[in-house]
Amino acid sequence: MKNLNKGIIGKANxxxxxxxxxxxxxxxxxxxxxxxMMVALMEKAAVNALEDYLEEGETTVGTGINISHVSxxxxxxxxxxxxxxxxxxxREITFKLSASDSVGLIGEGIHTRFVVNAERFQNKTNRKI
Numbered sequence: 001m002k003n004l005n006k007g008i009i010g011k012a013n014x015x016x017x018x019x020x021x022x023x024x025x026x027x028x029x030x031x032x033x034x035x036x037m038m039v040a041l042m043e044k045a046a047v048n049a050l051e052d053y054l055e056e057g058e059t060t061v062g063t064g065i066n067i068s069h070v071s072x073x074x075x076x077x078x079x080x081x082x083x084x085x086x087x088x089x090x091r092e093i094t095f096k097l098s099a100s101d102s103v104g105l106i107g108e109g110i111h112t113r114f115v116v117n118a119e120r121f122q123n124k125t126n127r128k129i
Contacts, residue, residue, distance in 0.1 A: 001115045002053045004093065008085040010049025012041050016075050016101075033073035038081075038107050039065060042097040046083035046111055050093065060093070060113040061121065067109030073101045083111065091115040 014020065020037040022028030027036050043062055050060055073079055079101050087094040091114050099107040 001055060001058060001091065004050070004053045004085065004088050006085050006087065008049050008053070010045045010047065010051075010083045011080065012044040012048055013078060013080045014041055015078050016073050018075065021075065030072070031075055033077075033079055033101075033106070035069045035107075038069055038079070038099050039067060041079060041081040042067065042083060042099055042107070042109070042111065045081040045097070046093075046095045046113055049083050049085060049095070050113070050115075054115065057117055057119060058115055059118040059121070060115050062111065062113050063092075064112040065097075065109060066111075067097060067107055069107045071101075071104065071106040073106055077101045077103075079106065086110075 016033045021031045022034040023031055025034045025036055027034045081099040083095040083097050086096045093113050095111045097109045097111050
Protein backbone atom coordinates (compact mmCIF):
# COMPACT_ATOMS: atom_id res chain seq x y z
CA MET A 1 0.00 0.00 0.00
CA LYS A 2 1.22 3.43 -0.91
CA ASN A 3 1.30 6.25 1.63
CA LEU A 4 -2.31 6.77 2.67
CA ASN A 5 -3.45 9.74 4.74
CA LYS A 6 -6.58 10.86 6.54
CA GLY A 7 -8.90 13.01 4.49
CA ILE A 8 -8.80 11.01 1.25
CA ILE A 9 -12.30 10.91 -0.25
CA GLY A 10 -14.02 8.47 -2.58
CA LYS A 11 -17.40 8.84 -4.22
CA ALA A 12 -19.97 6.64 -5.92
CA ASN A 13 -23.44 7.25 -7.26
CA UNK A 14 -26.47 5.45 -8.66
CA UNK A 15 -30.04 6.13 -9.65
CA UNK A 16 -32.80 4.37 -7.78
CA UNK A 17 -34.57 2.03 -10.19
CA UNK A 18 -36.63 -1.15 -10.14
CA UNK A 19 -33.50 -3.28 -9.57
CA UNK A 20 -32.32 -1.72 -6.28
CA UNK A 21 -35.51 -1.24 -4.29
CA UNK A 22 -36.33 -2.88 -0.97
CA UNK A 23 -39.15 -4.98 -2.41
CA UNK A 24 -36.85 -6.46 -5.09
CA UNK A 25 -33.77 -7.19 -2.95
CA UNK A 26 -35.83 -8.61 -0.11
CA UNK A 27 -35.11 -6.05 2.59
CA UNK A 28 -38.66 -4.71 2.73
CA UNK A 29 -41.89 -4.35 0.82
CA UNK A 30 -41.65 -0.80 -0.57
CA UNK A 31 -40.38 0.59 -3.87
CA UNK A 32 -37.68 2.72 -2.20
CA UNK A 33 -33.87 2.51 -2.27
CA UNK A 34 -32.96 -0.58 -0.29
CA UNK A 35 -30.73 -0.31 2.75
CA UNK A 36 -28.42 -3.13 1.48
CA MET A 37 -28.00 -1.22 -1.78
CA MET A 38 -27.13 1.96 0.11
CA VAL A 39 -24.53 0.02 2.09
CA ALA A 40 -23.08 -1.40 -1.15
CA LEU A 41 -22.89 2.09 -2.64
CA MET A 42 -21.11 3.38 0.47
CA GLU A 43 -18.62 0.50 0.27
CA LYS A 44 -18.04 1.28 -3.39
CA ALA A 45 -17.18 4.86 -2.43
CA ALA A 46 -14.64 3.51 0.09
CA VAL A 47 -13.15 1.19 -2.53
CA ASN A 48 -12.94 4.13 -4.95
CA ALA A 49 -11.12 6.22 -2.32
CA LEU A 50 -8.33 3.62 -2.17
CA GLU A 51 -7.91 2.74 -5.85
CA ASP A 52 -4.84 4.96 -6.38
CA TYR A 53 -3.15 3.78 -3.17
CA LEU A 54 -3.00 0.02 -3.66
CA GLU A 55 0.06 -1.79 -4.96
CA GLU A 56 -0.06 -4.44 -7.69
CA GLY A 57 -1.90 -7.52 -6.38
CA GLU A 58 -3.51 -5.70 -3.44
CA THR A 59 -7.20 -5.21 -2.79
CA THR A 60 -9.32 -4.37 0.22
CA VAL A 61 -12.00 -6.30 2.04
CA GLY A 62 -14.72 -4.85 4.21
CA THR A 63 -14.54 -5.96 7.83
CA GLY A 64 -17.06 -3.76 9.61
CA ILE A 65 -19.88 -1.36 8.94
CA ASN A 66 -22.23 0.55 11.20
CA ILE A 67 -24.75 2.72 9.38
CA SER A 68 -28.05 4.47 9.84
CA HIS A 69 -30.54 4.75 6.99
CA VAL A 70 -32.41 7.92 7.95
CA SER A 71 -34.51 8.82 4.90
CA UNK A 72 -36.10 6.90 2.03
CA UNK A 73 -35.34 7.62 -1.64
CA UNK A 74 -37.91 6.99 -4.41
CA UNK A 75 -37.43 5.45 -7.84
CA UNK A 76 -35.87 7.93 -10.26
CA UNK A 77 -33.76 9.92 -7.79
CA UNK A 78 -29.94 9.93 -7.84
CA UNK A 79 -28.10 8.79 -4.71
CA UNK A 80 -24.52 9.89 -4.01
CA UNK A 81 -22.22 8.25 -1.47
CA UNK A 82 -19.02 9.63 0.02
CA UNK A 83 -16.36 7.81 2.03
CA UNK A 84 -13.63 9.78 3.82
CA UNK A 85 -10.57 8.12 5.35
CA UNK A 86 -10.55 9.02 9.05
CA UNK A 87 -7.88 6.63 10.34
CA UNK A 88 -5.10 4.43 9.00
CA UNK A 89 -3.73 1.77 11.35
CA UNK A 90 -1.35 -0.41 9.38
CA ARG A 91 -3.50 -2.32 6.91
CA GLU A 92 -6.78 -1.29 8.61
CA ILE A 93 -8.50 1.77 7.16
CA THR A 94 -11.51 3.49 8.76
CA PHE A 95 -13.99 5.64 6.84
CA LYS A 96 -16.73 8.11 7.66
CA LEU A 97 -19.60 7.34 5.27
CA SER A 98 -22.52 9.40 4.05
CA ALA A 99 -25.19 9.03 1.38
CA SER A 100 -27.53 11.71 0.07
CA ASP A 101 -30.17 12.21 -2.56
CA SER A 102 -31.22 15.56 -4.04
CA VAL A 103 -33.34 16.32 -0.96
CA GLY A 104 -30.62 15.65 1.62
CA LEU A 105 -28.90 13.09 3.83
CA ILE A 106 -30.28 9.54 3.62
CA GLY A 107 -27.60 7.61 5.52
CA GLU A 108 -24.34 7.83 7.42
CA GLY A 109 -21.96 5.66 9.37
CA ILE A 110 -18.50 4.17 9.91
CA HIS A 111 -16.77 1.48 7.84
CA THR A 112 -13.50 -0.44 8.14
CA ARG A 113 -11.55 -2.19 5.39
CA PHE A 114 -8.30 -4.20 5.40
CA VAL A 115 -5.68 -4.21 2.66
CA VAL A 116 -4.92 -7.79 1.60
CA ASN A 117 -3.05 -9.65 -1.09
CA ALA A 118 -5.86 -10.56 -3.50
CA GLU A 119 -4.49 -13.93 -4.64
CA ARG A 120 -3.60 -15.16 -1.14
CA PHE A 121 -6.96 -14.05 0.23
CA GLN A 122 -8.89 -15.77 -2.58
CA ASN A 123 -6.83 -18.97 -2.26
CA LYS A 124 -7.38 -19.10 1.50
CA THR A 125 -11.10 -18.58 1.04
CA ASN A 126 -11.32 -21.24 -1.67
CA ARG A 127 -9.83 -23.82 0.72
CA LYS A 128 -13.17 -23.80 2.53
CA ILE A 129 -14.71 -25.94 -0.21
